Amino acid sequence: MADALRIGIAGLGTVGASVVRMLGDKGAELTRQCGREIAPVAVSARDRARDRGIDLGNTQWFDDPVELASSAEIDVYVELIGGEDGPAFESVRAALEAGRHVVTANKALLSKRGVELAAIAERNGVLLNYEAAVAGGIPVIKTMREALAGNQVTRVFGILNGTCNYILTRMEAEGLSFEECLREAQRLGYAEADPTFDIEGHDTAHKLSILTSLAFGCRISADDIYLEGISNISQADIRAAGELGYRIKLLGVAQKSENGIEQRVHPTMVPTSSVIAQVHGVTNAVAIETDMLGELLLSGPGAGGNATASAVIGDLADIAKSRPGFQHGPVFGRPAKELAPYRRAAMRSHAGGYFIRLTVQDRLGVFAAIARRMADNAISLESIVQHGDVTQAEQKTVILVTHETTEAAVRKAVDGITKDGHLVDKPQVIRIERAA
Amino acid sequence: MADALRIGIAGLGTVGASVVRMLGDKGAELTRQCGREIAPVAVSARDRARDRGIDLGNTQWFDDPVELASSAEIDVYVELIGGEDGPAFESVRAALEAGRHVVTANKALLSKRGVELAAIAERNGVLLNYEAAVAGGIPVIKTMREALAGNQVTRVFGILNGTCNYILTRMEAEGLSFEECLREAQRLGYAEADPTFDIEGHDTAHKLSILTSLAFGCRISADDIYLEGISNISQADIRAAGELGYRIKLLGVAQKSENGIEQRVHPTMVPTSSVIAQVHGVTNAVAIETDMLGELLLSGPGAGGNATASAVIGDLADIAKSRPGFQHGPVFGRPAKELAPYRRAAMRSHAGGYFIRLTVQDRLGVFAAIARRMADNAISLESIVQHGDVTQAEQKTVILVTHETTEAAVRKAVDGITKDGHLVDKPQVIRIERAA
Numbered sequence: 001m002a003d004a005l006r007i008g009i010a011g012l013g014t015v016g017a018s019v020v021r022m023l024g025d026k027g028a029e030l031t032r033q034c035g036r037e038i039a040p041v042a043v044s045a046r047d048r049a050r051d052r053g054i055d056l057g058n059t060q061w062f063d064d065p066v067e068l069a070s071s072a073e074i075d076v077y078v079e080l081i082g083g084e085d086g087p088a089f090e091s092v093r094a095a096l097e098a099g100r101h102v103v104t105a106n107k108a109l110l111s112k113r114g115v116e117l118a119a120i121a122e123r124n125g126v127l128l129n130y131e132a133a134v135a136g137g138i139p140v141i142k143t144m145r146e147a148l149a150g151n152q153v154t155r156v157f158g159i160l161n162g163t164c165n166y167i168l169t170r171m172e173a174e175g176l177s178f179e180e181c182l183r184e185a186q187r188l189g190y191a192e193a194d195p196t197f198d199i200e201g202h203d204t205a206h207k208l209s210i211l212t213s214l215a216f217g218c219r220i221s222a223d224d225i226y227l228e229g230i231s232n233i234s235q236a237d238i239r240a241a242g243e244l245g246y247r248i249k250l251l252g253v254a255q256k257s258e259n260g261i262e263q264r265v266h267p268t269m270v271p272t273s274s275v276i277a278q279v280h281g282v283t284n285a286v287a288i289e290t291d292m293l294g295e296l297l298l299s300g301p302g303a304g305g306n307a308t309a310s311a312v313i314g315d316l317a318d319i320a321k322s323r324p325g326f327q328h329g330p331v332f333g334r335p336a337k338e339l340a341p342y343r344r345a346a347m348r349s350h351a352g353g354y355f356i357r358l359t360v361q362d363r364l365g366v367f368a369a370i371a372r373r374m375a376d377n378a379i380s381l382e383s384i385v386q387h388g389d390v391t392q393a394e395q396k397t398v399i400l401v402t403h404e405t406t407e408a409a410v411r412k413a414v415d416g417i418t419k420d421g422h423l424v425d426k427p428q429v430i431r432i433e434r435a436a
Numbered sequence: 437m438a439d440a441l442r443i444g445i446a447g448l449g450t451v452g453a454s455v456v457r458m459l460g461d462k463g464a465e466l467t468r469q470c471g472r473e474i475a476p477v478a479v480s481a482r483d484r485a486r487d488r489g490i491d492l493g494n495t496q497w498f499d500d501p502v503e504l505a506s507s508a509e510i511d512v513y514v515e516l517i518g519g520e521d522g523p524a525f526e527s528v529r530a531a532l533e534a535g536r537h538v539v540t541a542n543k544a545l546l547s548k549r550g551v552e553l554a555a556i557a558e559r560n561g562v563l564l565n566y567e568a569a570v571a572g573g574i575p576v577i578k579t580m581r582e583a584l585a586g587n588q589v590t591r592v593f594g595i596l597n598g599t600c601n602y603i604l605t606r607m608e609a610e611g612l613s614f615e616e617c618l619r620e621a622q623r624l625g626y627a628e629a630d631p632t633f634d635i636e637g638h639d640t641a642h643k644l645s646i647l648t649s650l651a652f653g654c655r656i657s658a659d660d661i662y663l664e665g666i667s668n669i670s671q672a673d674i675r676a677a678g679e680l681g682y683r684i685k686l687l688g689v690a691q692k693s694e695n696g697i698e699q700r701v702h703p704t705m706v707p708t709s710s711v712i713a714q715v716h717g718v719t720n721a722v723a724i725e726t727d728m729l730g731e732l733l734l735s736g737p738g739a740g741g742n743a744t745a746s747a748v749i750g751d752l753a754d755i756a757k758s759r760p761g762f763q764h765g766p767v768f769g770r771p772a773k774e775l776a777p778y779r780r781a782a783m784r785s786h787a788g789g790y791f792i793r794l795t796v797q798d799r800l801g802v803f804a805a806i807a808r809r810m811a812d813n814a815i816s817l818e819s820i821v822q823h824g825d826v827t828q829a830e831q832k833t834v835i836l837v838t839h840e841t842t843e844a845a846v847r848k849a850v851d852g853i854t855k856d857g858h859l860v861d862k863p864q865v866i867r868i869e870r871a872a
Contacts, residue, residue, distance in 0.1 A: 022728060026586040032770045033585050131583070137729040139575075139583035147567070147575035149469050149753030150462040151746055275735055278711045283872075292458060292746040293573040296736035299711055301729060310587055310728040317585030321765045329757045334468045436719075 004037035005320045006073060010065035010091055011080030012045035012052055015105055015132070018309035019078065020054045030313070034320035038313075044068040069095035076101040076319055078312060084108040096120040096128065103315040105132035105308055111206040111222040114213070115339060118331035127322070128331045129315035134207040135160055135284040137307030138300040139314065144214040144288065145333050151290035153215035155255040157433065160207040162282030162302045163191045163198040164230050164250040168267075169280045172238050172247065178231060190282055200229035201250065201265040208252030211286070212263050212342075215254055217334045221263070221342040225252075228266035237428060240357060240399050241269055244383065247277040251433060260343035262350055267430055269355050274435035275299075287435065295436050348408035353382065353432035356400040356414065359425035362388070366422045370398060373416040377409040395424055401432070440473035441756045442509060446501035446527055447516030448481040448488055451541055451568070454745035455514065456490045466749070470756035474749075480504045505531035512537040512755055514748060520544040525553075532556040532564065539751040541568035541744055547642040547658040550649070551775060554767035563758070564767045565751035570643045571596055571720040573743030574736040575750065580650040580724065581769050587726035589651035591691040593869065596643040598718030598738045599627045599634040600666050600686040604703075605716045608674050608683065614667060626718055636665035637686065637701040644688030647722070648699050648778075651690055653770045657699070657778040661688075664702035673864060676793060676835050677705055680819065683713040687869060696781035703866055705791050710871035711735075723871065731872050784844035789818065789868035792836040792850065795861035798824070802858045806834060809852040813845040831860055837868070 007023075009016055023030070023040055031037045044062040062068035069077045069091040077095035079102060081088045088109050095102050097120060104110070110117070110133055121128040131141045135158065144153070159165050163185055170181040182199065185191035197203055209222035230250050241248050246269035254263045270277045275297050279285040284302025289295045301307035332339060360366045367386065374381060385399040402410070414427050443459075445452055459466070459476055467473045480498040498504035505513045505527040513531035515538060517524045524545050531538050533556060540546070546553070546569055557564040567577045571594065580589070595601050599621055606617040618635065621627035633639055645658035666686050677684050682705035690699045706713045711733050715721040720738025725731045737743035768775060796802045803822065810817060821835040838846070850863050 022586055026588075029588075029770075030586045032774060033765060035765075138732065139579050142578060142583050143575050146754060147578050147750040148746070150458055150466045150749045152462075152465075273714065273716075275711055275714045278709065278714050290746070292742045292749075294737045294740075294743060296574065296734070298732070298734050300732035304730075306728045307730060310584070310726070313586045313728075314583040317765075318582060329469060329471075329753075334465075338468060 002036040004039040005075050005316070006039055006041045007076040007078055007316065008042035008044070008068045008071060008074035009040055009078040009080065010044040010068055011082065012043060013080065014305035015308045015312070016045070016080040017052045017054050018305035019080070019312050020056070022306070022309050022313055024055065026313070030317060034317050036320055038316050038320050042068055042071060042074055065091040066094045069100065070098035074100060076103060076316060078316070079104040079106055082106055082108070084112040089113055092117055093120060096124055096126060099124050099126055101127040101129070101319050103129045103312055103319070105130070105312060107133040107206040107210065111209045111220060114210065114220050114332065115336050118336035121331055122336055127319055129318065131315050132308045132311035134210050135286055136300070136302040136304065137310045138284055138286060138298045138302065139311070140211070140286045140298055141214070142314070143296070143298065144211065145329060148288065148290060148293065151292045153288060153290050155253070155289040156211050156215045156286065157251050157253040158211070158286035159249055159276065159279050159284050160204045160252050160286070160302065161198055161250060162284060163195065164204070165279065165284070166190050166282045167199070168230060168233065168248055168250065171233070171235065172242070175235060177235065178233055199231055201227045204250060204252040204265045208254055208263060208265060212254040212261065213332045213339065215288070216256060216261055218261060218340045218342045221344070224263060224342065224344045226264040226266065226347045230267050232428070233267050236397070237357060237430065240385070241355070242272070243385070244355070244401060245272050246270060246355070246432065247272050248430065249276065253433060257345050257349070257351070259349045260345035262345045262347070264347065264350070269430055269432040270435040276435050348406065348411065350407040351404055353404055354402045354410050355430040355432055356402070356410070357428040358398045358400070358417065358423060360396050360398055360422045361424055362394050362396045367398065369420050369422060370417055373413045373420070374400070376416070377413040379405045379409050379413055438472040440475040441511050441752070442475055442477045443512045443514055443752065444478035444480070444504045444507060444510035445476055445514040445516065446480040446504055447518065448479060449516065450741035451744045451748070452481070452516040453488045453490050454741035455516070455748050456492070458742070458745050458749055460491065462749070466753060470753050472756055474752050474756050478504055478507060478510055501527040502530045505536065506534035510536060512539060512752060514752070515540040515542055518542055518544070520548040525549055528553055529556060532560055532562060535560050535562055537563040537565070537755045539565045539748055539755070541566070541748060543569040543642040543646065547645045547656060550646065550656050550768065551772050554772035557767055558772055563755055565754065567751050568744045568747035570646050571722055572736070572738040572740065573746045574720055574722060574734045574738065575747070576647070576722045576734055577650070578750070579732070579734065580647065581765060584724065584726060584729065587728045589724060589726050591689070591725040592647050592651045592722065593687050593689040594647070594722035595685055595712065595715050595720050596640045596688050596722070596738065597634055597686060598720060599631065600640070601715065601720070602626050602718045603635070604666060604669065604684055604686065607669070607671065608678070611671060613671065614669055635667055637663045640686060640688040640701045644690055644699060644701060648690040648697065649768045649775065651724070652692060652697055654697060654776045654778045657780070660699060660778065660780045662700040662702065662783045666703050668864070669703050672833070673793060673866060676821070677791070678708070679821070680791070680837060681708050682706060682791070682868065683708050684866065685712065689869060693781050693785070693787070695785045696779035698781045698783070698786055700783065700786070705866055705868040706871040712871050784842065784847065786843040787840055789840055790838045790846050791866040791868060792838070792846070793864040794834045794853065794859060796832050796834055796858045797860055798830050798832045803834065805856050805858060806853055809849045809856070810836070812852070813849040815841045815845050815849055
């Protein structure tokens with residue numbers, strides 16, 4: 001049997017501890033599958049004294065992850081520190097430069113410095129594996145990087161944040177407000193004390209930016225993502241969506257159009273009968289549309305120590321099966337130096353259906369004014385629902401669902417309606433996404 | 437750049453032609469991804485003269501696939517002939533023995549001779565890749581063989597036959613009979629003139645047997661699968677399922693119990709709110725439950741020239757990225773010689789919920805007799821629905837949904853009810869499957 005694959009792990013939080021535990025518990029089976037042992041030989045974390053409930057056995061302790069990363073005692077460096085800069089970046093770069101393979105779960109790091117790190121990995125002939133960075137235990141990176149070789153992706157979209165999906169699922173199931181569901185998510189540990197990063201879509205954007213690069217062979221550009229969170233989704237939206245045959249999900253969507261690449265994160269109406277609409281709670285899902293294959297959907301646990309550790313172990317097993325002389329596939333599907341510059345399609349050129357909910361004064365001519373603004377912007381309507389507000393006799397709710405139109409047309413129409421002075425509340429606009 | 441990977445393709449039907457076309461159309465992108473060209477250099481098919489609408493360019497023609505398979509001119513042999521024996525088996529064996537990698541889409545071959553072929557591949561240090569053999573374009577083999585390393589699978593189940601799923605979807609959507617939907621599937625080319633192999637579950641069983649081996653590290657045993665097709669599913673079943681919050685799918689299910697491994701293919705009630713219940717038409721889906729990851733679901737096109745070719749190309753790309761000296765992972769997840777003997781759990785020990793539909797004479801005491809048979813077999817009921825038959829005044833339909841019980845108990849109870857002499861039609865029993 002070949003020599004053991006010696007790994008060094010930096011970061012011993014929930015995921016790091018799960019990785020150490022899984023390597024211990026599943027050692028025999030992994031050895032059988034890989035043809036050699038995967039042996040944790042060194043670790044690094046902030047607090048050496050802390051009891052993590054894991055057996056660190058004979059592993060060597062490093063106070064400095066950068067020193068661990070370039071140690072001659074390891075073959076693979078597993079980065080579970082987190083953060084887009086600092087020790088995470090420094091240590092991963094040091095490992096790759098020293099000719100060590102790297103496995104990381106760090107989406108922020110890849111989103112910001114992924115292409116730079118990929119170039120270093122490819123120059124040094126080592127692997128940079130990151131299955132755990134996007135959608136936790138779902139093998140979406142492996143699928144896009146390996147299984148879909150030769151396919152041209154036309155669109156990739158998904159539920160990439162469990163916190164948001166949990167909140168939206170609860171809002172629909174229980175009829176509770178966004179704030180109430182957020183508090184419950186916090187109580188259950190699904191949301192942070194400061195939930196901004198999740199609920200405003202930043203976490204989804206990080207993950208989406210990585211998928212976009214894999215999908216379209218372009219450089220990663222997380223700063224260019226159109227971003228809208230879920231905090232202004234109300235029960236009125238959820239109910240109206242249900243009546244119209246839709247469900248609201250926070251999606252990250254990347255697609256190619258003639259204007260470039262669209263990357264957007266926003267609350268989205270998907271048909272209730274679609275597979276992705278059935279993805280509930282903290283579960284994640286990714287749909288990939290390609291020219292040859294059609295649509296593929298993967299769903300599963302997007303977070304959690306064991307699910308994330310499972311993805312890390314899968315990455316390690318792939319490395320364990322490789323041997324010197326193995327020519328690795330490029331980190332982002334095509335060689336880093338050949339990744340195309342990212343060309344952003346302006347959001348206003350986005351084409352699709354729209355849900356528009358307006359709260360208006362109940363007076364003569366309001367509806368005609370709304371209809372005129374739509375017609376003036378060449379927006380044709382699929383359905384119109386108008387009903388009174390039981391609590392406010394002088395108000396009415398008007399819900400419009402458009403046929404395919406553009407973001408620019410909808411914004412102009414809604415601006416016009418707002419200027420007409422009939423609205424008594426902020427207009428709500430939610431994009432509709434095709435989904436099988 | 438490394439030398440081209442030279443491939444020989446045997447079988448130029450729909451899939452074979454798609455593979456040749458895709459290698460031509462996607463050549464530049466594949467070369468970029470793999471670091472070398474994937475070049476079809478030789479082909480074999482039954483009829484040399486036939487126009488397949490593809491450019492066979494400079495490929496060498498072989499009348500005999502076995503000769504092609506062992507030719508020194510190729511590095512990889514792609515078997516798309518089909519069939520569990522004959523030239524498919526002979527040629528794959530010849531290729532592996534000659535040290536050629538093999539890619540095949542042949543589920544029947546793997547189901548019958550997979551372990552034998554895996555042993556030859558592993559002895560010769562070559563790859564045997566078969567992503568296209570199960571669920572077409574869905575990367576379930578890659579997921580189970582690579583991504584889930586170290587996970588212990590507890591259950592794998594799926595919609596593995598597009599013909600059956602198309603028929604069941606149409607029956608529910610249109611209220612048509614099984615026979616009408618089958619005829620439509622035949623008209624559209626989704627079902628064969630002799631549909632037995634699909635509708636009686638044999639095709640699903642072949643695919644399931646491969647997944648079972650990957651899931652549980654055991655030898656393949658397709659002959660030991662409990663089999664029930666969809667031809668006796670009626671509108672009454674579909675409607676009753678809908679009323680109770682279920683949808684009927686033909687599932688292949690493999691799970692581990694204390695008695696051994698259960699492998700079964702049968703019409704199954706899944707909760708309407710589950711993701712798999714939303715998999716419509718010819719689409720396939722596979723759900724994998726593991727100890728570390730929880731449940732993963734993959735859905736996508738299970739058949740068709742391009743989707744299947746996409747899986748073949750993915751397999752070829754993996755080989756193209758490898759180099760001499762690469763230690764391949766075992767064909768069925770663990771080395772062929774270490775695959776455990778298959779230990780069949782008897783179907784009567786299956787535990788689960790059951791849907792039982794009885795058509796009975798409308799007379800005093802019938803219902804009490806049914807209830808007594810259930811109680812005598814310790815079957816507790818989750819719900820009971822009884823309604824008259826509008827066309828037959830003297831008949832009643834009784835629908836029982838049980839809590840978890842055993843197959844043995846249900847069979848005994850239903851036999852008892854049959855012997856009681858109140859039934860005016862064959863009793864219908866459909867198993868219920870948990871699904872997220």
